[in-house]
Amino acid sequence: MTDTPSTGHNSLNNSALRAYVERVERLEEEKRTIAEDIKEVYAEAKGNGYDPKIMRKIVSLRQQDPDKRKEERALIELYGDALGLFA
Amino acid sequence: MTDTPSTGHNSLNNSALRAYVERVERLEEEKRTIAEDIKEVYAEAKGNGYDPKIMRKIVSLRQQDPDKRKEERALIELYGDALGLFA
Amino acid sequence: MTDTPSTGHNSLNNSALRAYVERVERLEEEKRTIAEDIKEVYAEAKGNGYDPKIMRKIVSLRQQDPDKRKEERALIELYGDALGLFA
C-alpha cells in the first residue's frame, strides 16, 4: 500500500505535485549555480584589487533607472545637508 | 509512561527551557513594539511631506563611521566614474 | 520662510526632519539593545545544553495561532507523504 497511480485515497494528485516540486528543484539548482558563478566573479575581481562591496553597490546603482537614481541622490543630498551629514 | 509533571524522564529540564523561551518571548514582544513605534514615526513624517525611504537611508548613513562613509563614497565615485555611471 | 530662523535656502523644515530622524535613531538603538538581549538569552541557553536553532523554531511555532499551526502541520504531512518524504 504505497501510492497507487489510479486511486489516490487522498485528495492529492501525487504526480502533479511531484512534477511541480521537481521543476522547482531543478530551477533552484540552476539558481544556486549562477549564484556561485557570481561569487566567483567577485572573488576574481577582488584578487585583482577591486573592492567587491563597492562593486556590488555599483551593480545595484546601474540597475536603477537613471532618472530615479538622480532624483534619489538629490534627495539624499538635500536631507543630508539639512542635518549636516556631509559637513 | 508519558510525561508526568514531577518526574521528568526525558533529558530536558523543562522549567529551565520554559524560562528561556518565555524570556525570549517577552523580549521579542518589546522588540515588536519598538518596531511599530518606528513605523509610526516614519508614517507621521511622511504625512508631513518627508520621504520615508530617503529618511531610512539618512539614518543608516548616520550610523556609519564618518571616515568609513567618506572613504566608501569616494570609492563609489571612483568606480562609478570609471564606468560613466554619473555621466 | 518658515523653518530655519537664519538661512532656510531649501524647502525643508530642518528641525522637524531632525526631530524625526533622532526619534527613529533612539528607537533603533533600543531595538538593537533588545536584539542583543535576545542573543544573550540564546547564548546562555546554549551554554546549558539547549539548541538555539531549535529554540528559535519553538518560539516561532508558539507565536502561531494553534489552529493554523495544526492545519499547516497536517498539510506538510499530506504533501510530504505524497512524495515519500518521511518514508
Next chain:
Amino acid sequence: MTDTPSTGHNSLNNSALRAYVERVERLEEEKRTIAEDIKEVYAEAKGNGYDPKIMRKIVSLRQQDPDKRKEERALIELYGDALGLFA
C-alpha cells in the same frame, strides 16, 4: 573620447572593471529570470489547488540531509512536548 585605455589617470583599469561588472550583470539577469520561472511554477501549482507556502516548505525539507532532518524533527518534538506545545 571618454575613457582612454592607455593613460589611466586613476588607479583603475577601467576595462577590467567594466568586464567584471558586466559579467555580474549578465549572471544577475539570468538569476532573475530563473527566480521568475520559479514563481511561475508556484503560481501554476496554486492555480491547480496546491498551497505554495507548503510546497516551499516541502522543497526546503527535501534539500536537507535526511538524517539531519529526522534529528531536527525529533528535537522539535522533544522541546515542543516539554512546553506542552502540541497538547
Next chain:
DNA sequence: TCAGATAAAATCGCGC
C-alpha cells in the same frame, strides 16, 4: 568558535 557579511525567506504595504 564566534562575529560580521551575504543571501534567502517571510512578511508587510502599496498599487492595480
Next chain:
DNA sequence: GCGCGATTTTATCTGA
C-alpha cells in the same frame, strides 16, 4: 483582493 515590490527577519557562509 491579489499580485508585486520593498523591508525585515532568518539562515548560511566566510574570515578573524
